[in-house]
Amino acid sequence: MPLYLRYLLPLIGLLLVTDLSLAALAGTTPHCPALDANNPAQREALMSHVCFLSATPGTPEHRAESPDELPADIQWTSAKGHDLVFSHTKSVYWVRLNVQNSGNTQKLWYLKLNYPLLDEVTFWRSGKIVGPAMTTGDQHPFLSRGIDYRYFLLPVTLGAGETQTITMRIQSSGAxxxxxSLETPETTIAESNHLTLIHGIFYGALLVFAVFNLLLFFSSGTGYYFYNAFYMASLGLFLFAMGGFANQYFWPDSTGFANTSIPMLMSISSLAMTLFGRSFLEIPTNTIADKVLTGLALTSTGLFIMAFLLPYNKSIVLNTGIALVIIACLFVMGIVRWRQGYSPAKWYVMAWSGMLAGALIYSMAAFGYLADFLAREIFMQAAVGAQVILLNYAMVQRWRLLNEKLLDVEHNARTELELKVHERTAQLRSTMRELEKANRQLANLSLNDALTGLYNRRHMDNLLPELCAEARRTGQPLTIALLDADHFKAVNDSWGHEFGDRCLQHIAGILRRHVKRPRDVAIRFGGEEFAILLPGTDAEGALGVCNGILEDIAAIRVPADDGTPVTLTMSAGTATLLQEDDERDLFRRADEALYRAKARGRNRTEQATAESS
Incomplete structure (x- = not known):
């Protein structure tokens, strides 16, 4: 079997088994069954309670601007548990959901639409009290969403026994x-935090690798380092825009640019991957492969210009097609260079295999041929992450191969090439010094909290097991204290996050003053959450330290921007290592003690007992 078929056949198999959850499978129903918002099972099966209507141009439903203008005899279509997914269309889609609160008290839920790239979305709520319509989308300023979130969130407040009908009118030039999904505030916050962590790791890693390669370029002058940095930065920006973050943070008021930015950044990414692939694979000049890549690079440049001239639906199709062609061409060229004996191409092919699969699946989801866009987005991020790691490893292998060639040249032609070998060796040493320096800087950054200067959670995770093992070996006590600022969300809401950051720095300064012994460690491991590791300190000693910290914090007023003095308090929980404890047990008992301190009025210290273990 030819080598390229070994990679293409599994990829085709992966695409053939990918699930297609299309709304076209739904059937018609005269009404939409009401969803009990208090029932988690029904919230989980929300799409079984959703009805929709596809309004083609020229129909009364397409011209209707509100639910009151819809014909009375229209037939709604049940989603029957499937996500609503539609490819490029000029139709307007109406979506309806009946929600009821079977409980005895008023409660709040959030209706979340987990897809950021929609031109216009209008929400209506009707029930005992008719709420105002909310119109938002990419063709409106970002603040029109009401909640600073990349997805669309609609607060749904229902009184006891109340039923509301939520109607949406959705129109977009793309898919x-x-x-x-209908979620409680707690679930919404938890999922948001989880996704923030995933996206933070992904985009942070891309940024670090891009900066790292840029530093290597400046130190070594090697072109493929620059192209690699250019590729990772442009791909990261494209995915940032596709995920709705760019519209949220970069151009929230530029409604016309929201759509233009997607094909524009895609064309830049296509150009970057072409230049990097040609440089890394060392494609010989004036060959067919070189001419093909030159043509694709020029095409990408032309599509960058056309992104400002063509309609979004045409521009995005052209850019997607060219991007997939470039990925496929680079994949084939990598296989050819591998067969020609260029060993780094093996890792390049492996990296590009995942990228090809990820790009195909992500494109199908973006164009409305696959459901669950969020899962496809995370799959694409995983494919890109694996590609970045493999590409950088491939560059290490490339460097190793280059070093071996230099040694061979030195051995075979020492007299003629001695000067060139010396210069190249010096250049490589300089690159390695920069690499070692960058690694040291990254190690320091990875162990310290950027805002407060204290150690971070990673340092605590590394240090705490060692301290526990030492305490068990020597018989000396080890106590951990967990501290949490009281009502800190209210501080941020009242005075802003910039003042909240100053408060956190103020707390960190007090912790430094009280954590005096050389082996004691102060840590910030969460938003307003801190920890103190106290080796050689028993429970009473830790209690004294915590009470001193709490008294100092409560006694000092932090001036807000308008001069208003703000009082801060903290709650603390301590736990001393028991013989049967490991680091997880110790942390858990301290956390339970902190929880008791919160429950018993805050601004106090609670100690874990042996029974809590």
């Missing part, structure tokens, strides 16, 4: 994905 239409309508993945809906």
């Amino acid at each position: 239409l994905n309508v993945p809906l």
Whole structure:
């Protein structure tokens, strides 16, 4: 079997088994069954309670601007548990959901539409009290969403026994994905934090690798380092825009640029991957492969210009097609260079295999041929992450191969090439010094909290097991104290996050003053959460330290921007290592003690007992 078929056949198999959850499978129903918002099972099966209507141009439903203008005899279509996914269309889609509160008290939920790239979305709520319509989307300023979030969130407040009908009118020049969920505020916050962590790791890693390669370029002058940095930065920006973050943070008021930015950044990414692939694979000049890549690079440049001239639906199709062609061409060229004996191409092919699969699946989801856009987005991020790691490893292998060639040249032609070998060796040493320096800087950054200067959670995770093992070996006590600022969300809401950051720095300064012994360690491991590791300190000693910290914090007023003095308090929980404890047990008992301190009025210290273990 030819070598390229070994990679293409598994990829084709992966695409053939990928699930297609299309709304076209739904059937018609005269009404939409009401969803009990208090029932988690029904919230989980929300799409079984959703009905929709596809309004083609020229129909009364397409011209209607509100639910009151819809014909009375229209037939709604049940989603029957499937996500609503539609490819490029000029139709307007109406979506309806009946929600009821079977409880005895008023409660709040959030209706979340987990797809950021929609031109216009209008929400209506009707029930005992008719709420105002909310119109938002990429063709409106970002603040029109009401909640600073990349997805669309609609607060749904229901009184006891109340039923509301939520109607949405959705229109977009691209594909239409309508993945809906009804969540409690707690679930919404938890999922948001989880996704923030995933995206933070992904985009942070891309940024670090891009900066790292840029430093290597400046130190070594090697072109493929620059192209690699250019590729990772442009791909990261494209995915940032596709995920709705760019519209949220970069151009929230530029409604016209929201759509233009997607094909524009895609064309830049296509150009970057072409230049990097040609440089890394060392494609010989004036060959067919070189001419093909030159043509694709020029095409990408032309599509960058056309992104400002063509309609979004045409521009995005052209850019997607060219991007997939470039990925496929580079994949084939990598296989050819591998067969020609260029060993780094093996890792390049492996990296590009995942990228090809990820790009195909992500494109199908973005164009409305696959459901669950969020899962495809995370799959694409995983594919890109694996590609970045493999590409950088491939560059290490490339460097090793280059070093071996230099040694061979030195051995075979020492007299003629002695000067060139010396210069190249010096250049490589300089690159390695920069690499070692960058690694040291990254190690320091990875162990310290950027805002407060204290150690971070990673340092605590590394140090705490060692301290526990030492305490068990020597018989000396080890105590951990967990501290949490009281009502800190209210501080941020009242005075802003910049003042909240100053408060956290103020707390960190007090911790430094009280953590005096050389082996004691102060740590910030969460937003307003801190920890103190006290080796050689028993429970009473830790209690004294915590009470001193709490008294100092409560006694000092932090001036806000308008001069208002703000009082801060903290709650603390301590736990001393028991013989049967490991680091997880110790942390858990301290956390339970902190929880008791919160429950018993805050601004106090609680100690873990042996029974809590």
